[in-house]
Amino acid sequence: MLLIYSEEGGWESMSEDERTSAMKRYRAFTEELQAANAMVAADRLQPTGNATTVRVRNDELLVTDGPFAETKEQLGGYYLIEAESLDEATEWASKLPAVHHGTVEIRPIMQMPVEARS
Numbered sequence: 001m002l003l004i005y006s007e008e009g010g011w012e013s014m015s016e017d018e019r020t021s022a023m024k025r026y027r028a029f030t031e032e033l034q035a036a037n038a039m040v041a042a043d044r045l046q047p048t049g050n051a052t053t054v055r056v057r058n059d060e061l062l063v064t065d066g067p068f069a070e071t072k073e074q075l076g077g078y079y080l081i082e083a084e085s086l087d088e089a090t091e092w093a094s095k096l097p098a099v100h101h102g103t104v105e106i107r108p109i110m111q112m113p114v115e116a117r118s
Helices: 016-035 086-095
Strands: 002-007 039-044 052-057 060-065 073-081 103-106
Touching: 002 086, 016 039, 016 073, 016 086, 073 086, 086 103
Parallel strands: none
Antiparallel strands: 002 073, 002 103, 039 073, 052 060
């Protein structure tokens, strides 16, 4: 999974031309992934102000608005891809437009045993 982190509000601070250019680059990246049959899923996430954090501590349910942690960069979206190796995933991540203004974290998906899925 390619996790996209960037400074919240960065998109809104761009000019209309910058946003249009960025969307073209993301569209091109997505089309390249699709053409290589490497794309599984992708989505943008709503701002952290729309997040809800859920925890249970001492058997008490704690539900709070917003993200769990205060950080400069927030998780803003993801691409779930098929890659044969970390090198291949790194190559895909290096093509994501977000690497020029934020951070892309590569996180392998943990395969669950078949009996745990039912």
